[in-house]
Amino acid sequence: MLRLVTTSDGVRIACELSGEGRPVVLVHGAGSARWSFDAVRPHLEREFTVIAVDRRGRGDSGDDDDYDLRREYEHVAAVVRDAGDGAVLMGHSYGGLVAAGAARLLEDLPRLALYEPPMGGVLVDSETIERWERLISEGDRDPVVREFLHQVGGYDQPALDEMARTQLWEARKQVAPTLPRELRAELAHRIDPEALATVTAPALLLVGTESPDWATRSTEAYAEVLPNAETRRLEGQGHGANVSAPELLAGELTRFLSK
Numbered sequence: 001m002l003r004l005v006t007t008s009d010g011v012r013i014a015c016e017l018s019g020e021g022r023p024v025v026l027v028h029g030a031g032s033a034r035w036s037f038d039a040v041r042p043h044l045e046r047e048f049t050v051i052a053v054d055r056r057g058r059g060d061s062g063d064d065d066d067y068d069l070r071r072e073y074e075h076v077a078a079v080v081r082d083a084g085d086g087a088v089l090m091g092h093s094y095g096g097l098v099a100a101g102a103a104r105l106l107e108d109l110p111r112l113a114l115y116e117p118p119m120g121g122v123l124v125d126s127e128t129i130e131r132w133e134r135l136i137s138e139g140d141r142d143p144v145v146r147e148f149l150h151q152v153g154g155y156d157q158p159a160l161d162e163m164a165r166t167q168l169w170e171a172r173k174q175v176a177p178t179l180p181r182e183l184r185a186e187l188a189h190r191i192d193p194e195a196l197a198t199v200t201a202p203a204l205l206l207v208g209t210e211s212p213d214w215a216t217r218s219t220e221a222y223a224e225v226l227p228n229a230e231t232r233r234l235e236g237q238g239h240g241a242n243v244s245a246p247e248l249l250a251g252e253l254t255r256f257l258s259k
Contacts, residue, residue, distance in 0.1 A: 002060060003051075005082045007075045014060030015079055016052045019045025023083035024257055026052045027076055027102075029093030030182045031148050033059045033175055035168065036092070040242050043250030047258055051083055055095070058175045067181040069189060073101035080106055088257045091117060092242060093152075094182055097189065100222065103199045111257050112199065115206040115249070116215040116239055117222055120189035123152050123214065129187070133180040141173040148179060153239045154212040191218075193225040203229040204256040206249070208237035215239055230256075 001017045015025075016034050018041055028036040034052035041050045056075060057063040076098055080087050088111040091099025096117025103112050128151070132144045142164075149155045149163070149172075163169060203226045207219040223229045232252055234241050241249045 003082075004060070005079050007071075007078045009064075009071060009074070010062075011056055011064060011071075011075060012062040013056065013075050013079055014054040016054075017049060018052075019048050019050045021046075021048045022258065023051055023087035024048040024253070025076070025080050025083055025087060025089050026050065027089070027091035027095035027099045028053065028055065029091075029095045030152075030186075031145065031172055031175060031179055033171065035059075035171060036242055039246035040250050040253075043247050044253065047254055049083075051079065051087075053079055055098070057178045067185065069098070069101065069185040072098045073105060076102035077105040080109065086110060088112070090253060090257070091115070093239065094118060094186060097186065100196060100199070100226075103201060104195055109199075109201045111204070111259070112201050112226075113204040113206065113253055113256060114219075114222060115241070116208070116211060116219055118186050118189075118214065119191040119218040119221040121187055122218055123186050124148075124183055126184075126187060129180050129183050132176075132183075136177055136180070141176045144176050144179065145169070145172045148176075152212070152214075154210075154215075155238075155240070191221050191225065196222070196225045197227055199226055200228055202256075202259075204252070205229055205231040206234060206241075206252060207231065208234045208239060208241055210236060210238040212239060232256075 003015045004012045026037045034054045037052045054061040090113040092115045096114040205223045
């Protein structure tokens, strides 16, 4: 089932609902959409009402001309409030950064899970963003997706070749225009210890043992400033366990979020 949540600034955020139980809002990363959780959802639906968000500018969600990371926080917070009492929140990668910001706006958030949220200034440099933006404007999205998944996601060339043969490759190319603005926002962002210290909800920090260096460092940075955090390592996994090991990821989320 598709639900549209209208935010305070008039942007409609699309959410795909499935399952039954405690609401869990899933927030995807850059270069993807709600379909990034398609393999995870079936493992969560037995205990949760799964609410997979299309962040602004992709899928069935709306958008506008002005991009501000703080508005992304507000949009996700609006979805959590719409989900009802007891709703919990999980974010992956850039979606983890957004989820952490949304948690600051949610006084009664019971639990928060973050899978390798970037701490700011760690993904790509401004020159790379400008080049990718130019390629996108020229209609050449394939190298942008490849380079993004290699540099940020840590995928090697054989894995990228395999991914390019799937239906999701075209979906990734479709959302590529949202990458530059989000990567610029991440480049300018810096983790705010004082602000995150106000997030008192129990927090789960997930990191793959094979993940890129930026992901390990960022996860450690969040674990240091969130006052009620625990860290769990996904053995043998990298930045994309939502695809490569959905049952493992869902098991960690179920263990923590069902408490």
